[in-house]
Amino acid sequence: KQHDLIRENIIWQLVILLSSEQSTLELKISCSKALWKLAQGSVSNCQTLTETKGMLCLAKLVAKEQGELRYNCIMIIKEITSIAESDNGFRSSAFTSSSPAAKAVVDELLRVIKELDDIKLGVPAIKSIGSLARSFSAKHSRVIGPLVARLGNTDQDVAMEAAIALKKFVSTDNYLCSEHSKSIIEFEGVPLLMKLLNSGDKSTHPHVLALICYLAQHDSNSNVLIEAGALTALQTIDPKVNTKYRELETLVPHTISKLQSYLTVEQQQTESSTGIKQFFTKQSKAVVATIGGRLKLLYKGLTVYLPRLVKNPRKRILGAIPPLKTTRIQQFLKAKCMELALMSVYYL
Template sequence: MSSEQKKLMKNLLLDMILLGQDVCSAINRSNSFKVKCSELGMRVNRLLLMLRSLPRFLTSAAPFYLLTVNSIVVKLEDNFKVAQRVVHNCKPRRRLCRFFTGHIFLVWSYIATVEMGPSLDGRIEAAHLLASLVQQKDFEYKQLIFEGGLPSLIKLLKENSPVAHIAAANVLCLLANEEEEKSGTIMKELIHTIASRLSRTSSRCGQKQAADLVADIAERFPELKRYHFMREEAVWRLVILLSSQQSSLELKISCSKALWNLAQGSVSICKTLTETKGMRCLAELVAKQHDELRFNCIMIIKEITAIAESDIHFRRSAFTSSSPAAKALICELLRIIKERDDAKLKVPAIKSIGSLARSFSARKGRVIISLLIAQLGNTDQEVAMEAAIALRKFVSTDNYLRSEHSESVVKFDGVQLLMKLASEYTKAQPHVLALICDLAQHDTNSNVLINSGALTALQTTDPEVITEHPELETLVPHAISRLQFNLTEDQLQTDSSTGIKQIITKQGKEVVDTVRRGLKLLSKGDSKTPQMVTRWIKRILGQNLHYVWTA
């Protein structure tokens, strides 16, 4: 070691000794947490004794390894400064200052416990108390940052405990929401700490804990997903772990849940998933995995396709016909719709296909529409309803190929299934009626719709159904007028006769039966009264009522 290096080291040690003495002086002046401050003072004094002995080694002729001493001194300086800051908050305060401090003493107490608490449970409880303080309306959250709470919370975040992770992250996320100036710094520290635990060098347990923490943050603080740190550090690490052959099933489930929560409603994160190998990875997992992991992956796909439905630029870039990843993903969705009996998987798969309705060509659309029409007859009402909703997106006015797709619906006998569903009071009924109205906008479908009884079905729609679904208030009358305009002379005559009969059969019969029962009570054996009323009703409604009255 050169003389210059020895001189620098002596000055550094002297600075450390002076800093340690300042800590001891602050401990002596402390007015609260005396027991804990006393324990801290004993440790600082022990370190000072060791520091004072180091200069003797520097003056000796024996070789001295300087690198180790340098690293120790740097860490020691950081610890002395933290101790000095914490102990400084425990010294007596002037009376005037106490009137303006508010929660400051609680903040000091909780930060000190988070930093130096003897037990992990106590530190976690202190973090919960800090979170409660931050959520109070009269709390000045800047106090927590100013008093050095961030390093203490980051330290707690690094503990090997999921409960500690959630407690620390909760406070940090609350602060990031409140403190706009510091939110970027807070989120950067938080995400960087979590991302480091998601790296391949971390333990499997640490990776799972970090993935669970990301899922929790994304679920409870969705507004924090806007930070680019989340996309740049967390998302791609989760995708790597999800696609890795070495990752355990439990870890993959945790990663998929985190990505699902992150993808919900976030355009930027969905773009990141499609720009990485996320799409290919999801398609492979849906094909090979089972139960919770497969379900989570399908839900991620559903979130991505929902964003694609509302964002035309994203849809065109991510779901191009030349993209192998997009093709593989769509094939797996169609396979689930066709082969799986599990409604829990079918419903999100159908929703995903519906969201991509504007991405398919007429040729590909025919294949998909045939599968969706088959699902209209599914015994599960949820599946049938989602199939009707998805089909609407193929024939709606904002789909460029709506005319071709509507012809496919008619070609694959979709109208017959729709008429059956329209007559049933199920959750699918309003969506089926809306789909029939959309099909009626194309004159080429009018003949099939009229012959199948669509006009009568729309004319006799329950008013309550229309009231509960305001969209039908416009669609149904417009579709009726469109179908009536396209009636042929034979259909006009048939529809008039059939319409009256059906109205009387389905709605008028109940009224007539009620009148008939009342007349029996009024007549009390008088056979002329029912006959007189029958003649009077016939004059109003015509002879078509006769078969009802005599039924």
């Protein structure tokens, strides 16, 4: 009990120093580092921070400070929201819709995401909003828009974190997943997700695929996803991705089946044509490489044995073939090998 009182008193003093106008920048940075360390993985310390008006102080510092102090404050918020994500009791007490401190923190996080093009600040801010996904009501669609916009960010880390955060809004353990999924659709999230699948870094693909699958669980989203090519994308993904990520192992097949049940005749024809085209586009390089490799082996084998045959003219068939130099025969074989390769690719 005495230990708890000492711990709480230390946090109180650190928050006072951090919020004081008389404290130097160096002192505030030191206090923020200490609070960041204390907040990591500790429900009790995060609880004390919220009870001491620490969150309101952090929100104000994020709004007006720069550099290391602002970064440390965002990282403290990230630790607090991470605890809130895993602890229902703490989340419901610290992040109620009527809490001015919670509102101030969320407002600053959204401002950082929307206005500051700083990856170092943006990534933890996005993570924090994602951790609070189950705290927002259906009317809080304002938090969805900035996350959807970040799906189109040129930095893949930012785009990936946005996908992970949005996934928490629409996963089945969020009781407002249907409402949040509608917001993602309304903010034109699907085209950005498809772009990430087609041109984004492969590390983002599992999270994007999971997000698409969760969106597809709601019937009203099916047509939008099908028209964007989501069904084809799910059907043509590398099977290794599904086996590597357990979340996708059952989610992808179920989503494919669900979307297929909503296909019209016209869409079935389009999906079939698009699927075949995408499949061969992805496989063409591998096929050409395989054929080329095998033809090289064939060419190498023939050029090894042909000189032996050419040395003995008597073995030519009935003398009908005029004498040819080994070099000319090799050139002839090489040309035929190329012709075979082109024909093989044509008939694929």
